[in-house]
Amino acid sequence: MKKILILLIFSISMISFSQEKKFKIVLDAGHGGKDPGAQKNGCIEKEIALDVILRIGKLLEKYPDFDIKYTRTTDVFIPLKDRAKIANDFEADLFVSVHCNSSVSATPYGSMTLVMGLSRSNMNFEIAKTENAVIFQEEDYKKTYQGFDPNNPQTQIGLKILQEESLLQSIDFASKVQSGFKNNLKRKDLGMHQQPLWVLDATVMPGVLIELGFLSNYAESRYMKSEEGKSNYSQIIAKSIIEYKDQIKETTTEIFPLDIKEPKIEEPVIVKPIVEVSKDSTATTITNDTVIKDTIVGPKYKVQISFSTKKLELLPENFNGLSNITVAEINGGYKYYYGEGSMENCKKLLAEAKLKGYKSAFIVESK
Incomplete structure (x- = not known):
């Protein structure tokens, strides 16, 4: 009976400690420095990604139960292995990476969120190659990534999901983000997709890579570049992070009121015959x-x-x-x-x- 009482007290203490412990979040702005990412319609991916990440952090900094780590806060090049190391060393509870999509066609538009996994979708595979291609800009990439080739489908198939629970939590968070984009921002919802991405495979906590929209689509590029658009995206992502934290920690947080504004988008020029x-x-x-x-x-x-x-x-x-x-x-x-x-x-x-x-x-x- 005495042993049971001790175990019960110990369990209650552990639960209490877990609830008091700050929620550790790593905010990752895609690309940077010599790696600009997509460049379309006068927009540069690395700049938009960093702006949105810093806005997310500013919103979360108002809450004392968050401990925030950035992979970059300026225009610098950070190798994928270092991004993963930052998250793992920090022992983060969640990894959130922000990017912008692009296509050779100006037609596609919409937001999507990627989690670690295997997919047979050709479109998703092309996105995976694009986001993983930064590896080639790093010195000694063959040694560092031990033969990981983002252009080789066999490499993608060889990737594994480290923890099923982590994947399910990643999917849950991704769903919150996409729901916010669709319902609050009225953006086209391209859904949540499982895709082999090195930075998500190398991090040991739940994580997502958010593609805000297509810079190759003129109207969507204007939305992403606008102050209102970047503010809108950051509010939805920050709100989703708080909701996810409450779900995991079993806490209740009074979330900031959304202030969604429609951007004043510059109209394209109509060329006459x-x-x-x-x-x-x-x-x-x-x-x-x-x-x-x-x-x-x-x-x-x-x-x-x-x-x-x-x-x-x-x-x-x-x-x-x-x-x-x-x-x-x-x-x-x-x-x-x-x-x-x-x-x-x-x-x-x-x-x-x-x-x-x-x-x-x-x-x-x-x-």
């Missing part, structure tokens, strides 16, 4: 889409997608859904071009054309 006529050829440009104004310094370029002896109406359905098509009549045939602008912009257009099936498309100088 252009007709160009030259001495030896005729060219007609039809533009039906809203596009981003391309500031051009130097020569202009365009993407030649095909040559035919048949003249086609410049309708999207005749060009696998592409609009902004130019046709030039030369020597009895017709050359069809997609878009026009700087070399940098045309590289993006070339990638889009190839995705639409024009595998032999190429860039030419616009005369």
Whole structure:
């Protein structure tokens, strides 16, 4: 009976200590320094990620039961192994990494949250390769990561989930974040996905990698870059962290009231249809889409997608859904071009054309 009483007192003491112990959170701003991350539409991933992380920390610092650790607070390069070491040495209860997504197409948009796991989704695998690719910028990466190759699917399959309980907690937190983005911010919900990411595999606590949205999508990039947008994201993530802490620690916290504001997003420039006529050829440009104004310094370029002896109406359905098509009549045939602008912009257009099936498309100088 005496032994049972001692054990009971010891158990109560341990529970009390656990409840009084501060909740340790590691806030990780993706990329940094020589690794800018995605760069689209005048936005740089490393800058947005850091801004949002610092805002999250500022909100959590108001609560005395949080102990916060940042992997970086300035624009510096932090290797993935060091990010994981910071979290493990800190003995964190939760690891939260913030990133921005990107695509070769301007169409995709929406937020998603990734947790450690295995997935057969090609889209998720491409994200995993992008986020893991920072490894190649580190010295002695082959030795450090012991053969981990983010471009090799066999490497991804070989990764393991360290603890089932940790994974379930990660999924639970990810669900809170996505629910907040969807219900409070009205952002498109791309859901929670399991994906092999080195930094999540190397950390021994529950952790997530949050993709706020696509910088390659003009409207979404404006939202992420705006002060209101960054504030909105940080509030939802901070609120989710507090709710998760309360759930794990069995505590009740009075959470700050949300102050969600709609950003004043700069509208893209609408380009009107252009007709160009030259001495030896005729060219007609039809533009039906809203596009981003391309500031051009130097020569202009365009993407030649095909040559035919048949003249086609410049309708999207005749060009696998592409609009902004130019046709030039030369020597009895017709050359069809997609878009026009700087070399940098045309590289993006070339990638889009190839995705639409024009595998032999190429860039030419616009005369």
